[in-house]
Amino acid sequence: MxxxxxxxxxxxxxxxxxxxxxxxxxxxxxxxxxxxxxxxxxxxxxxxxxxxxxxxxxxxxxxxxxxxxxxxxxxxxxxxxxxLAPLSDPFQLARMQEFNSFLASTVHISHAHRPRAARWADDEAAQKAMQAKVPQNMRDGFTLIEQHYLGDKTWVMGEQYTVADGYLFTMAGWLKSDSVDINEFPRVAAHYARVAARPxxxxxxxxxxxx
The missing domain is CATH 3.40.30.10 (Glutaredoxin)
Structure with a gap:
């Protein structure tokens, strides 16, 4: 091949x-x-x-x-x-990109302040302060995902699995290392299990x- x-x-x-x-x-x-x-x-x-x-x-x-x-x-x-994306519907495709952009620009950055705080500050006290804020920032991001983006849908975009679901699965897998229990977000936890079961x-x- x-x-x-x-x-x-x-x-x-x-x-x-x-x-x-x-x-x-x-x-x-x-x-x-x-x-x-x-x-x-x-x-x-x-x-x-x-x-x-x-x-x-x-x-x-x-x-x-x-x-x-x-x-x-x-x-x-x-x-x-x-x-793997709603390619024929410009609005829905933009919605998928909106979600993926939120993961990239907000959730990922919130997480990165824990292992890579040195990117944003040289002062050790400042780094520790940023790291201490990570659990709350991750909770804030996943609260929005839980309530606004997922809701009662099977997948991020509804009934059709898309690349956004694997992206969310990846970031939800970081919650434990950021001292956040995924079960605080039942819809995210259920989504994580559904994605994990896919061959x-x-x-x-x-x-x-x-x-």
Whole structure:
């Protein structure tokens, strides 16, 4: 099978959402795992692929793409038969992108202040203050997801599973490390269980665990 795509990822990062999307799409791809603890994301070989020194990065026949929300839309658009996004409805597609943007710009940043507080402050006391705020910020974000975005729907966009669901699943998996019990959000917890049960998600998680 031709493998026209190469995903650079690391377990425990937002790149997991793209790995899930590729499995859901049945895409032909190669996965390259980076050891973030050993700094492989800052190695010259990887910086030649992604100057940001972060994951994910997706090498395509047209060039390299970065940023999770962009990669998720790319996977959905290049595999339209899998219906991983409401591609024929501009409004609904924008709503999906609204949700994915909220995850990227608000929830992810809230989480990142715990393990990467040094990005925002050099002062140790300031870093500790930001880290102490993480549980509340994550609760605030997931309260909005629970009440506004999920509601009583099966999936983020309603009855159709999309790439937004794997993205939410990935970030909901960070709650425990941020000292937040996912069961504080029953709809999010139920959604997390539904996504986890999908064969493509199980395959993606197994691949990530194997390395």
């Amino acid at each position: 031709r493998q026209d795509l190469t995903l650079y990822y690391a377990p425990g990062t937002c790149a997991q959402a793209v790995l899930i999307a590729l499995h859901e799409a049945g895409a032909a791809f190669e996965a390259q795992r980076l050891n973030m603890a050993e700094g492989e994301q800052r190695a010259p070989a990887y910086l030649a692929i992604n100057l940001k020194g972060r994951v994910p990065a997706l090498v395509t026949p047209q060039g390299v793409l970065t940023e999770t929300a962009a990669l998720l839309l790319y996977v959905a658009q290049t595999h339209p038969d899998k219906q 493509a998600v199980q395959a993606a998680l197994a691949q990530s665990a194997r390395g």
